[in-house]
Amino acid sequence: MKPLWTFENWLSRSREEGLSLAEVILKKEMEATGAKKDEIMDGLEERLQVMRESLKAGLEREKTTPGGMIKDESKTLNHFFSNNRPITGSGVIKTAIYAIAIGQENAGMGRIVAIPTGGSAGIVPGVFFSIAEDKKLSDDQLKEGLLIAAGVGMVVGEKMGMAGASGGCQAECGVAAGMAAAGALFLLGGRGEEVFQAFALAVKNMLGLVCDPVGGLVEVPCVKRNGFAAVQALLAIDLVRGGLKSVIPPDEVVDAMADIARLLPSALKETAQGGLAQTKTGLNLSERLQ
Numbered sequence: 688m689k690p691l692w693t694f695e696n697w698l699s700r701s702r703e704e705g706l707s708l709a710e711v712i713l714k715k716e717m718e719a720t721g722a723k724k725d726e727i728m729d730g731l732e733e734r735l736q737v738m739r740e741s742l743k744a745g746l747e748r749e750k751t752t753p754g755g756m757i758k759d760e761s762k763t764l765n766h767f768f769s770n771n772r773p774i775t776g777s778g779v780i781k782t783a784i785y786a787i788a789i790g791q792e793n794a795g796m797g798r799i800v801a802i803p804t805g806g807s808a809g810i811v812p813g814v815f816f817s818i819a820e821d822k823k824l825s826d827d828q829l830k831e832g833l834l835i836a837a838g839v840g841m842v843v844g845e846k847m848g849m850a851g852a853s854g855g856c857q858a859e860c861g862v863a864a865g866m867a868a869a870g871a872l873f874l875l876g877g878r879g880e881e882v883f884q885a886f887a888l889a890v891k892n893m894l895g896l897v898c899d900p901v902g903g904l905v906e907v908p909c910v911k912r913n914g915f916a917a918v919q920a921l922l923a924i925d926l927v928r929g930g931l932k933s934v935i936p937p938d939e940v941v942d943a944m945a946d947i948a949r950l951l952p953s954a955l956k957e958t959a960q961g962g963l964a965q966t967k968t969g970l971n972l973s974e975r976l977q
């Protein structure tokens with residue numbers, strides 16, 4: 688039987704072959720698809736451009752989403768914080784605004800990159816673009832970060848599905864936060880195991896997060912949740928940079944998430960039968976939609 692693709696053997700392959708973590712994923716993708724390096728990098732460039740366009744569109748969006756629950760959140764925030772200092776810090780609020788902007792685009796049926804899903808599409812680009820602006824990172828560097836995010840998705844995908852309907856929101860926003868943390872730490876010079884530690888710290892704090900969209904639409908709580916998850920990724924990066932480690936190893940964090948996915952009742956897996964979807968307001972909104 689083919690061995691599972693895990694963080695541990697990703698790291699071993701990197702050490703044994705003298706490749707960076709990003710190069711391991713590039714090579715693995717070339718082996719799996721037969722594609723040439725340039726073709727894969729061009730595909731990543733294309734995705735990066737879509738992410739950039741979705742961010743721009745989200746920041747300018749004023750149109751109400753189909754369910755009427757989201758409108759111009761990122762624009763409103765941008766306006767306020769262009770004249771007011773955030774309590775959290777300028778990099779933190781910028782990251783949250785970017786993630787929310789792309790989340791809005793998804794909710795408004797705009798074009799996004801599902802990384803790993805549409806509902807969580809703002810988290811990785813929100814973190815990457817915010818850091819890229821501050822650190823003046825190039826697109827070539829961002830593409831390496833995307834390779835790391837893709838590799839994280841491969842590891843998780845070996846053990847569980849990344850959809851709210853199968854694993855709850857931990858599988859969407861939680862995994863996206865882990866992808867963003869690992870990818871961005873790599874962009875910031877993190878190497879080896881610490882990249883996976885960033886994943887572990889970000890995801891551990893989102894284990895058990897339920898999927899409870901009001902009216903079954905990817906609007907509430909999804910859009911704002913993108914902002915929160917992106918900030919979670921930033922904190923995971925700084926905790927690792929500051930020397931902290933997850934006591935539970937990254938691969939075991941994935942095991943725990945897969946276990947929780949199995950244990951979560953279906954009412955909390957995108958069916959809108961529990962959580963926020965079943966609050967008085969959630970039900971009223973849902974009824975209005977129908």
Ligand code: SF4
Binds near residue numbers: 850852905907957
């Ligand atoms: S609450 Fe459900 S639908 Fe919304 S982002 Fe999370 S997993 Fe996706």
